[in-house]
Every structure is written in structure tokens, then in C-alpha cells.
Amino acid sequence: MPTRKTRKRKLRELTESQKHCCEKKCLTDVLSDEDISESCKNFLNKSKKKQGEWLMNFFEISQRMDSGKQTYEYFVKRKKVCQKAWLKSRNIKWKV
DSSP states (O other): OOOHHHHHHHHHHHHHHTTOOSTTOIIIIISOHHHHHHHHHHHHTSOHHHHHHHHHHHHHHHEEEETTEEEEOEEETTEEEOHHHHHHHTTOOOOO
């Protein structure tokens, strides 16, 4: 049976491995743990209906065309971030 210390270490290792996102390292160099936590709480405190409305609004206002291709700009706490960091800050599980 793993000890409490071992479980904590494994959890910390897992958390650190999940922080790799892009060349800019948005999850470590752009956003603080506090930024991610606060954004996540704000989103999760909304009802499912309000979350859906918020997401639809986000995709409507964040849409950009780049060389004929539809793209999005992602911001957390007014900081431009990659898609993976944005998803994590909203606690959205999505394979990208």
C-alpha cells in the first residue's frame, strides 16, 4: 500500500507532466496556478446552461480567419494562451 508521501509525490509528478502545453509554455510561464484556479472556479460555479451559453459566446467573439482557415484566440485573465492552457483553465477535458 502506497504511503501518503508517495501518493503526494505521484500526484505532483502527474500535475507537472500535465503542464506541458506548447512552445510558449503557457501553463507554466504565462499563467500562474492562481490564474488557472480562479478561472476554473469561475467557470465551474456557473450552471451547466450558463457554461454552455458562455462557451457559445466565447466561440462567437473569439473566432478569426487566418489564411482562409477558421481559428480562435484564447485568453485567460487577459493573457493570450494556447488552446490546451485555455481548456485546462476551464477544466474542460478535450483531446487536442
